[in-house]
Amino acid sequence: MIRYMIPRFTAFVILAVSAFCLTSCGTDTDLPIMAGNTTEASIKGEELFKKAKKADEAGKTSSAIKLYDQTATRYPFAPSAGQARYRQAQLLEQDGKILDAFEAYDQFLARFPGSNLYTTALSRQVAMAQSAADGDLKSSLLGFKTKLSLDKTVEMLGKVRDQAPKSAAAANAQYTIGQLNEAKKKPKEAIAAYRQLVKDLPGSPQAPEALFRIGKILIQEADTGNQNQANIDLALEAFNDYLIQYPGHSRNAEARALTASLSVRDDQRSFDIAEFYAKTGKTESAKVYYREVIKHTKSGPLHDKAFARLKKLGE
Numbered sequence: 001m002i003r004y005m006i007p008r009f010t011a012f013v014i015l016a017v018s019a020f021c022l023t024s025c026g027t028d029t030d031l032p033i034m035a036g037n038t039t040e041a042s043i044k045g046e047e048l049f050k051k052a053k054k055a056d057e058a059g060k061t062s063s064a065i066k067l068y069d070q071t072a073t074r075y076p077f078a079p080s081a082g083q084a085r086y087r088q089a090q091l092l093e094q095d096g097k098i099l100d101a102f103e104a105y106d107q108f109l110a111r112f113p114g115s116n117l118y119t120t121a122l123s124r125q126v127a128m129a130q131s132a133a134d135g136d137l138k139s140s141l142l143g144f145k146t147k148l149s150l151d152k153t154v155e156m157l158g159k160v161r162d163q164a165p166k167s168a169a170a171a172n173a174q175y176t177i178g179q180l181n182e183a184k185k186k187p188k189e190a191i192a193a194y195r196q197l198v199k200d201l202p203g204s205p206q207a208p209e210a211l212f213r214i215g216k217i218l219i220q221e222a223d224t225g226n227q228n229q230a231n232i233d234l235a236l237e238a239f240n241d242y243l244i245q246y247p248g249h250s251r252n253a254e255a256r257a258l259t260a261s262l263s264v265r266d267d268q269r270s271f272d273i274a275e276f277y278a279k280t281g282k283t284e285s286a287k288v289y290y291r292e293v294i295k296h297t298k299s300g301p302l303h304d305k306a307f308a309r310l311k312k313l314g315e
Helices: 002-024 038-057 061-074 081-094 098-111 118-142 150-163 168-183 187-200 206-223 228-245 252-279 283-297 301-312
Strands: none
Touching: 038 061, 038 081, 061 081, 061 098, 081 098, 081 118, 098 118, 098 150, 118 150, 118 168, 150 168, 168 187, 168 206, 187 206, 206 228, 206 252, 228 252, 252 283, 252 301, 283 301
């Protein structure tokens, strides 16, 4: 048994090592140099960077972009690798290749967090994502198609948010995700985005408006007959949360008015249910809902109707 197992195991090891060498020890120039060989990386990386810079200065933008990309990709430990990736992103942005530029900035931010260009690169990402979103929102309102898909724009905003999750830019990006979905008639996604903002950054300037918007969307859903009562209940909850968490906010008065309106709807619903039970001979069930109307309304036409119906039913 042992005599057969040893050769098989040895053969397995040889095959594994061979496979590793084929994938890791090849001469493909597109692969980055190993981290330990920093001297070779520095020399070759700087040589390639100089070629990229020369093409850049000569106005050969396409060649410069390609060479800057090769410098940063193949020789990430070269002194000029960060500058190469940043300049690649700049040129792509100037060339109108928004998604490619955004991705290049993203690679720069991930690989060179200590660079003195980090803040500038982040601000460019923020500006690009917001510009794409603003164009998307404007086009949605006017009924035009946009260059970027909703998913791509949301992805860009998500990356901006995740780069600095507690920043003002993150709050604005998350709020804009909600706005985009709302404009695209995607209520579930919009509500989820707004809720995430309120949860993660409750003290941000956008959070009160986000919570208010949740209530408004739920009212719209109720008006279209989509799970009417459930949405009314959720809208009331959202407005009550808003009034408790953000007293004094600019839309408090509107929230109170909407809450009162929703309460009337709720009372009318209870009265309608009572009427249905009364007509179908389910007297005791009808009484329960008439009492609920009286309890909630205190006074007014609906209160008086419910009181009269109870009296007629012998109560």
